[in-house]
Every structure is written in structure tokens, then in C-alpha cells.
Amino acid sequence: MDNAQETAVGNGIEKPRLTLGFIPLTDCAPLVIALEKGYFRRHGLDVTLSRQPSWAAIRDKVATGLLDGAHMLAPMPIATTLGLGGVRKATIAPMSLDLNGNAVTVSNALYRRLTAVAGVEPAQRPVSARCLRRLLDRDGEVLRFATVFPFSSHNYLLRHWLACAGVDPDRHVGMTVIPPPQMPRCLAAGEISGYCAGEPWNARAVAQGIGRVLITGHEIWNNSPEKVLGVNQDWAEHHPNTLRALLMALLEAAQWLDRPENRPEAAALLANPDYVGVPAEILQMSMTGSFQYAAGEPAVSLPDFNVFHRYAATFPWRSHALWFLTQMLRWGQIAEPLDLHAVAARVYRPDLYREAATALGLPCPSGDYKREGIHAAPWTLDTGTSSLVMGPDLFCDGIAFDPADPIAYLAGFGLHRLRVRLDDLRREGNPP
Structure with missing residues (x-):
């Protein structure tokens, strides 16, 4: 019996062998680091990471038990618990995985049109969507923008930013869903005019010279929640010790990730084709806080582009869940009245988080x-x-x-x- 098995037995872990799903994004890093740096094994877990093609696949495979848990969009456990999008399964988020991490990227062609109508305004930081509104008012066309999933921070932040400038996300913009790794290709092919996605798919478009970043998610909502660990509620109830060990391993990985000296190594690990599979120098654009909005422009310092541990980044705030619920209502995704606080309390589980954090001696809200x-x-x-x-x-x-x-x-x-x-x-x- 090796050390991991001894730990599993000693901690009463009900299911030491787990399969966790992820999407190839920079913020799958806590799972990758927990595996590669041995944090899972330290806590008695034998984990396999399973790269998935889309967020719908993540949702469906966790709901049916094909995955024990997954890297999930922060609103996804709420939507799945409520049965929004066609799948109903009580799902919980006992831990946040990161803050920030996404951006709005547009094609070079659209950017040229924006500068033609608004001058230097599209290059200002943070840029307002007013320049987009002026273009739409002039030309009267409907632009096509993509987000990664209907129930995602990307969808709600993009809509919030557009609406702030009087752009109607459903009337002025044709909204579609595309898996993140496919977005640069769709942008280059002219199938969409822009998208809101997580890294490295904005940096990828910049590096390829096919688009430029207009605004980051951090500029729309500073330190907004991005991804969570999602598991079925009944899975959590049947595997409490396993879940606590899983949370402890991910908490230690998040601490490791937020040490600046570790970010280059993290980018190199994520570059592996089994994980994100893009060059480390592209991953480093966000991971090391040196970010390019456009090819040929000097990099700017954005140290909070990816936050994994500081600012209580791992804590599953029920206030974040409530904000997502208001957006589901605002944009017509919820059709029946419900107790928002009860839903937030059912899905986001800081009580489970505190058990793991306390076991590690970590402070928490x-x-x-x-x-x-x-x-x-x-x-x-x-x-x-x-x-x-x-x-x-x-x-x-x-x-x-x-x-x-x-x-x-x-x-x-x-x-x-x-x-x-x-x-x-x-x-x-x-x-x-």
C-alpha cells in the first residue's frame, strides 16, 4: 500500500479513484496543478483528468455520473439544479476555482469599422460599448457575437457591458454559443464578429493577428467569479470525505498557483496537448500578468487577470450565486417565480468549503x-x-x-x- 492509499484509508475516503472533467482553458489550472504537483495523491486521491469538447458535455456527463465532478462555469450548477437548458440535476459548487480570466475579442474588420465611426474611442481602457452602439446606429445591421454557454459569466458580462451602452444583446447582436477552442477559427472565417471567452483563446487570436481584445472581464466586473468545482448533490452526500480531500487538494493547488514565481511553470504544464495544448508563451500572457490587447502593441500589466487564491478567490460566495440568478431573470432564462436566496444556499456551499479550509488551517470568510x-x-x-x-x-x-x-x-x-x-x-x- 503506497502513501496515497494509506491516506485514503486513514481519512475514510469513500472513493479514492476519481475522474474529473475540464475544458481546455487557462483556469483549469487548479486541477492540472493538483495532479501534476501531487496534491491529489497527498490527500489520498487517484485522479484522472478528462478533457471535454464543450460545456454541454461537462454538464451532461456530471449529471449522469460519467464524471465525478468537473471544472464548471460558475452559473452552471445553478442552471442545472433549476433544469434550465433541458437538464435537471441537483448540483452544488463547494468551491470557486478562480476570479476573472475572460475577455471580449473582435475581428480586425470590426475593429476598423469601430475606429472609423468612433476614432480613438475603441482603444481607450476600459472601452465602453458606446462605440459599438454608434456603429450599429449608423449601419443598422445585426452583428454576431459568440459566448461559451448560455449559463456563463461570459454571457452575462458581455450582455451587461453591451446593455450599459444601450446595445440590446438580443436585438442588436446575434448571440450564439461556440466552444472556446473553436472561437479563433470562427472569428478568422468571418462566422462571428466577436466573442467573449476565457484565456488563452483571446491571446490566441491576438497572437495569430486575427483579432484584438476590446475589454477584459475584470474591466466589466472587477474580480468576478469565473469557474467553480461542480459535483452532483447526491454524489457529495455519499462521498463527504472524498469531497473534503478533493477540496483540500485544490486549495493547496490554488495557493501554489498564486505564487508569481510559479506562473511560468504552470503555463508550461498547461501547454501540454493533454491539457490546453497551446504554446506556453501564449498562456503566459494572462498567467504572468503581461497582456496584449493587440498584435504589435506593447504588453500591459494586468496582475489580476487570473486570480486563483488571493482575494478569497476560492470561496463560493452565495452573493455571487444571487447575482447570477438576477441575470438569469433579467435575460428571460427563468420563467417561474422562486426564492433566490434558497436556491443560492442550496447550490453554493461555503459550509463544505469551510470544513476543508479549516482542516488546512486556512482563514476563510x-x-x-x-x-x-x-x-x-x-x-x-x-x-x-x-x-x-x-x-x-x-x-x-x-x-x-x-x-x-x-x-x-x-x-x-x-x-x-x-x-x-x-x-x-x-x-x-x-x-x-
């Missing part, structure tokens, strides 16, 4: 919710026994989100797509 959009600079969160340095959390529209009253936040937007009456939502117990 004492509360499950925090206001978003109120900090323009780093700030300190008092956990009761220690403090955590947190990052800025502003939205590009300057509007704050108070999780105590998500309906008031929702009421502040144009709600012609809302399929549920606000009064019906309030009757469901919102706010508490």
Missing part, C-alpha cells in the same frame, strides 16, 4: 454574502479570527449589488424580457 460593486481598491475583510485582503469589485456601470435585496437591483434595469413578475418574486421570500 465567516459570512456567506458580501455586497458587490462598492470597492474601487483593495480592502480588508474581517473574518472574526483574522483578516483577508480582498480585491476591487466595481461593475462597469458603477451600480452596486446588495445581496440582501436582489429584486431592487433587478428592478433598476429595463425588464422587458423578464418573464416573472417582480411582485411574484417578492412573494417567494425575496428579499429575506
